[in-house]
Amino acid sequence: MKNTIPLVLAVLLGLAAAFSVNKSLNRASGKNEDTEMVVFASVKIEKNKPISKGECKPTSISKKAYLPGRHIPASDIPRISGLKTSHAIPKGSPILYDDLQTDAGQSDLVGVGEFVVAVKFRDSPLMSHLKPNDEIAIAAMQNVQVREETGETDETRKYRYRTERRLSVLFPCEKVLDVSNGSILVSAPPEKALQLVTASQNFPLYPLLRRTDDMSNMDVGVGGSVSWEDLTVDKLKLSSKD
Numbered sequence: 001m002k003n004t005i006p007l008v009l010a011v012l013l014g015l016a017a018a019f020s021v022n023k024s025l026n027r028a029s030g031k032n033e034d035t036e037m038v039v040f041a042s043v044k045i046e047k048n049k050p051i052s053k054g055e056c057k058p059t060s061i062s063k064k065a066y067l068p069g070r071h072i073p074a075s076d077i078p079r080i081s082g083l084k085t086s087h088a089i090p091k092g093s094p095i096l097y098d099d100l101q102t103d104a105g106q107s108d109l110v111g112v113g114e115f116v117v118a119v120k121f122r123d124s125p126l127m128s129h130l131k132p133n134d135e136i137a138i139a140a141m142q143n144v145q146v147r148e149e150t151g152e153t154d155e156t157r158k159y160r161y162r163t164e165r166r167l168s169v170l171f172p173c174e175k176v177l178d179v180s181n182g183s184i185l186v187s188a189p190p191e192k193a194l195q196l197v198t199a200s201q202n203f204p205l206y207p208l209l210r211r212t213d214d215m216s217n218m219d220v221g222v223g224g225s226v227s228w229e230d231l232t233v234d235k236l237k238l239s240s241k242d
Contacts, residue, residue, distance in 0.1 A: 035060045036062075041091055045088065051080055051100075053078070085099055086100060114193065117188065121205050134212075135173055136207045139206045140205055146161065
C-alpha cells in the first residue's frame with residue numbers, strides 16, 4: 001500500500017504535465033491562426049497628405065481585435081496609395097478606412113498638366129489580374145500594307161500589295177490608375193491622352209503587364225510587329241537562332 005501511493009501520485013503528475021504542454025501548444029497554434037494582416041502607419045502621416053506605400057506597414061493583429069469594414073487588409077495597400085488622410089495618423093497606429101478621404105472626386109487622380117482617359121481593351125484574361133499602380137504596355141492590332149515583288153520586269157507590275165493584320169506595341173509604358181469593366185484609367189499628357197482615345201476607338205487593344213520601373217523595354221514598337229504568318233514553325237526556329 002505504501003508503494004502504491006507514490007505510484008498514483010507520479011501518474012497524476014505526469015497526466016497534469018502532459019495536459020499543460022498540450023494546452024500550451026494549442027494556445028501557440030491558435031495564436032498563429034487567429035490573426036489578420038492589416039495596415040499600420042510606419043511613420044507619422046500628416047492631415048490631407050496622400051499616403052505612399054512606404055508609409056504603410058503590414059502588421060498582424062488578433063482576429064478578436066479585427067474590425068471588418070474599418071481595418072484595411074494589408075493586400076489593399078496598393079488601393080489606398082495616393083488617397084489623402086482626413087486627419088493626422090500617429091506612427092505605429094492602424095490606418096483605418098475612416099482615416100481616409102474616400103469621398104474625393106476622380107479628378108484627384110489626374111496628374112498636373114495631364115488628362116485622365118479610359119482605355120478600352122478587347123477580351124483579355126489579363127484584365128482580371130490588373131490592379132491600380134500596375135504598369136502595362138498597350139499593343140494594337142492594325143491593318144498594314146505589305147509590298148511584295150511579283151518577279152515582273154514591267155515597272156507598273158513589279159510589286160503587288162496586300163493587307164496584313166499585325167500586332168505592335170504603341171504605348172510601351174502606362175501606369176494603371178483604376179480598373180473597371182474591361183477598361184483602365186490612365187493619366188497622360190494631352191497629346192498622348194488624345195492618342196490613347198483614338199487608338200481605343202479604332203483598334204483592338206491588348207494590355208501587356210510589365211515590371212515596374214523596368215527601363216529595358218521603353219521603346220515604341222518594342223518586340224517588333226507580329227502577324228499570324230510569323231508564327232509558323234520555320235519562322236519561329238529562325239527567330240530563336242538570332
